[in-house]
Amino acid sequence: MISIAYLDGRRLSRAVIAGAYFVSERAEPLNKINVFPVPDGDTGSNLAATLQKIAAGIARLRERHVRRMCQALADEALGGARGNSGAILAQFFSGLCEGLPDRPRVSTRDFGAAALSAAESAYHAIARPVEGTILTVIRDWARRVSERARDVPDFAEILPDSLKEAKRSLENTPKQMKALQKAGVVDAGAQGFVYLLEGIVRYVRDAARRSLPPVPPEEVRAAVFDRTPESILFRFCTEALLEGDSIDRDALRREAALTGDSVVIAGGATRVRVHVHTNEPEKLFETLARFGEIAQTKIEDMRSQHETRFDRNRAERVGIVTDSTCDLPAAMFEELNIGMVPVRVLFGSENYLDKVTLTPAEFYARFAVTDVAPKTSQPPPADFTQVYRFVSGHHGSIVSIHLSKALSGTYQAAVVGARPIENTAFEHVNSRNASVGLGLVVRAAAEAAASGRPFAEVVGIARNAADRVKVFIAMPTLKHVVRGGRVPRGKGMLAKLLGILPVLAITPKGTAEPVARARGFDGALRKMMRLLEEAARAGDGKGSRFGVAHSDAAELAERLSREIRDRHPESDVMICECGPALGAHGGPGAVAVAVLP
Known part of the structure; x- marks a missing residue:
C-alpha cells in the first residue's frame, strides 16, 4: 500500500466517492437490519441516496483545496440528506469541514482534530442522542483517528487501523441498545458508516489499480421485531431544508422536539436540514416557517412503508x-x-456512473472543455x-x-x-x-x-x-460521432463539406440507421418532425404519447414539444435531458423525438 502524507481536495473527493459507491452496493442488506429508530426498512436506501447525491455533486469539481472541497461536500450532504442517518451524516461532514484548517493540504494531526469536531457536531445535531447507534461508532472512530494521528503521519496506516476500531464499536452496539439485542442485529446506520469507511480504505489500498475488484455484499440475517404497523408511534418521517439568516438551531431543536421524536437538526446558521418523526407534518412546517424559509420538504408514511415491507x-x-x-x-x-x-461513462481513465456520479448537466460541462472523447461501457x-x-x-x-x-x-x-x-x-x-x-x-x-x-x-x-414506439434523432454536427468512431472520418468530412446531416431512426431490429438527409440542422429538424408525424398517424390520433429528449438543448426541446402539442393537443408530451451514456455519442445540441401511438 502506498504512503499518504497529506490529504487534499482531490484525494478527499475520490475517497468519499469510492465510499459512497461501496455503501450503495449494500443498501438492501442495511434495509434488512433496520430497527432503530423505527423498523421501516429504509436506512440503507436513505444512506445510499444521501451519499449518491454527495458523490454526484463533488465528482465534477476539480478543487484541490481540502477545506473548500469539504465545504462543497457538506453542502451537497445538507441538500440531499435523507432519513435519520442521512441527516446525521450531513452534520458529520459539516463538523469535519469546520474542524479542518483553511489550507490546501492537511496532515494526519489536522484530520484527527477535524474528526473529533465532526463527531461532536453529529452528537449536537440530535435532540436526544442514543448510544449504540451511528453516533457511537462515529465517536469511537474519531477518537482512534485522533489518538493515532499524534504519532503516525501516514493516512494509509491510520485509516485501516481506525476502521478496525469502528468495526469493534459496531459489534458492541447490541450491548448498548436492547432493541438491537432483541432483534439480533447491529445498528443499521452504524453499519452504513462502517461501510463508508471500508469503501474508503479499500480505495486507498487499491489506488494504484485502474479499476477496483468487485466485493459482493455479504449476506445478512434480517432483524426480528414486532411487525405490526401500529408499533410505530409517530407515523410520518418528515424532513425540510430551511434557509435564512442566523437560524437559532438550539431553539429550533427545542421547538421541533415538541412535535415528535428522532429530531435531527443539521447544518449551520444559514442552511439547516430538519428531520423529525411526527404525526402532524403540517404543524411542524408551521413551526419551521418561523425560523426561516422552507426550501424543500419530504413526508414519508412509515406505517405504509412497514406494511409494504412485510405484507x-x-x-x-x-x-x-x-x-x-x-x-x-x-x-x-x-x-x-x-x-x-x-x-459506465469514461473520460480517459476517469470512470463515472451515469446519472449517479455524473449528472447530464455535469457531463455536458465537462464535454465542452475536454479534447478526450468520452466513452461508455x-x-x-x-x-x-x-x-x-x-x-x-x-x-x-x-x-x-x-x-x-x-x-x-x-x-x-x-x-x-x-x-x-x-x-x-x-x-x-x-x-x-x-x-x-x-x-x-x-x-x-x-x-x-x-x-x-x-x-x-x-x-x-x-x-x-x-x-410500436418510434424514435428519430437529429444532430447539429457529426464531429462527435466521428470522434467516437461511430461514423468513418471520411464520411464525416464529406458530409461536413456538403453541409448534409442525417436523421437517424431506431429500426425494428434495434439498430440506429439514417432514414433521411437534409442540408443543415434546421432542415434535419424539419424532416425529423415530418417523420414523427407520419409515425403518429399509425395510431388512432388520440391519446398518443410523445417524448422529446435533448443533449444540453432545453430551448430547442421546448420548441419541438410546443410544435407537437399544437398538432396533438390531446396527447401527452414529456421532455427530458439525454443522459451522458447517449450524450457521449450525439454530443451537445442533439435531440431525439419519440411517439408511442
Whole structure:
C-alpha cells in the first residue's frame, strides 16, 4: 500500500466517492437490519441516496483545496440528506469541514482534530442522542483517528487501523441498545458508516489499480421485531431544508422536539436540514416557517412503508427495472418506483456512473472543455444483481427493460445479473430502442405495474410498447460521432463539406440507421418532425404519447414539444435531458423525438 502524507481536495473527493459507491452496493442488506429508530426498512436506501447525491455533486469539481472541497461536500450532504442517518451524516461532514484548517493540504494531526469536531457536531445535531447507534461508532472512530494521528503521519496506516476500531464499536452496539439485542442485529446506520469507511480504505489500498475488484455484499440475517404497523408511534418521517439568516438551531431543536421524536437538526446558521418523526407534518412546517424559509420538504408514511415491507402481497407486486440509457423526467423514476442500473461513462481513465456520479448537466460541462472523447461501457452483471436484490425485497416478479441488444451488451448483462436472485420471477425485455423511446416503453410498463396489473399483463404491455414506439434523432454536427468512431472520418468530412446531416431512426431490429438527409440542422429538424408525424398517424390520433429528449438543448426541446402539442393537443408530451451514456455519442445540441401511438 502506498504512503499518504497529506490529504487534499482531490484525494478527499475520490475517497468519499469510492465510499459512497461501496455503501450503495449494500443498501438492501442495511434495509434488512433496520430497527432503530423505527423498523421501516429504509436506512440503507436513505444512506445510499444521501451519499449518491454527495458523490454526484463533488465528482465534477476539480478543487484541490481540502477545506473548500469539504465545504462543497457538506453542502451537497445538507441538500440531499435523507432519513435519520442521512441527516446525521450531513452534520458529520459539516463538523469535519469546520474542524479542518483553511489550507490546501492537511496532515494526519489536522484530520484527527477535524474528526473529533465532526463527531461532536453529529452528537449536537440530535435532540436526544442514543448510544449504540451511528453516533457511537462515529465517536469511537474519531477518537482512534485522533489518538493515532499524534504519532503516525501516514493516512494509509491510520485509516485501516481506525476502521478496525469502528468495526469493534459496531459489534458492541447490541450491548448498548436492547432493541438491537432483541432483534439480533447491529445498528443499521452504524453499519452504513462502517461501510463508508471500508469503501474508503479499500480505495486507498487499491489506488494504484485502474479499476477496483468487485466485493459482493455479504449476506445478512434480517432483524426480528414486532411487525405490526401500529408499533410505530409517530407515523410520518418528515424532513425540510430551511434557509435564512442566523437560524437559532438550539431553539429550533427545542421547538421541533415538541412535535415528535428522532429530531435531527443539521447544518449551520444559514442552511439547516430538519428531520423529525411526527404525526402532524403540517404543524411542524408551521413551526419551521418561523425560523426561516422552507426550501424543500419530504413526508414519508412509515406505517405504509412497514406494511409494504412485510405484507403478504409481495408475490403479486411487479417491479420495473431499466438501465440509465432510459431517458425519462427524473421525478418519474421516483413516482413510478423504477429501478435504474447506471451505465459506465469514461473520460480517459476517469470512470463515472451515469446519472449517479455524473449528472447530464455535469457531463455536458465537462464535454465542452475536454479534447478526450468520452466513452461508455455496459454495467457489469453485479450492478444488476444489486438492484434486483433490492427490488425483489418488495416485489415477487420483475420486468427488466433495456437498451437495444443490437446497440449494447447491457441486456445480456441484465440476464446474467438476475441469476443469483431467488424466489422472484423475471422477464427481460429487449426494447429494441434507446433514450426517450426506451423511456416510453418503461413508462408504459411501470404505470401498468403501479395500477396492480399482473406480471403477465405488464410483460405484454412492455413488449407491445416496444413493438410500436418510434424514435428519430437529429444532430447539429457529426464531429462527435466521428470522434467516437461511430461514423468513418471520411464520411464525416464529406458530409461536413456538403453541409448534409442525417436523421437517424431506431429500426425494428434495434439498430440506429439514417432514414433521411437534409442540408443543415434546421432542415434535419424539419424532416425529423415530418417523420414523427407520419409515425403518429399509425395510431388512432388520440391519446398518443410523445417524448422529446435533448443533449444540453432545453430551448430547442421546448420548441419541438410546443410544435407537437399544437398538432396533438390531446396527447401527452414529456421532455427530458439525454443522459451522458447517449450524450457521449450525439454530443451537445442533439435531440431525439419519440411517439408511442
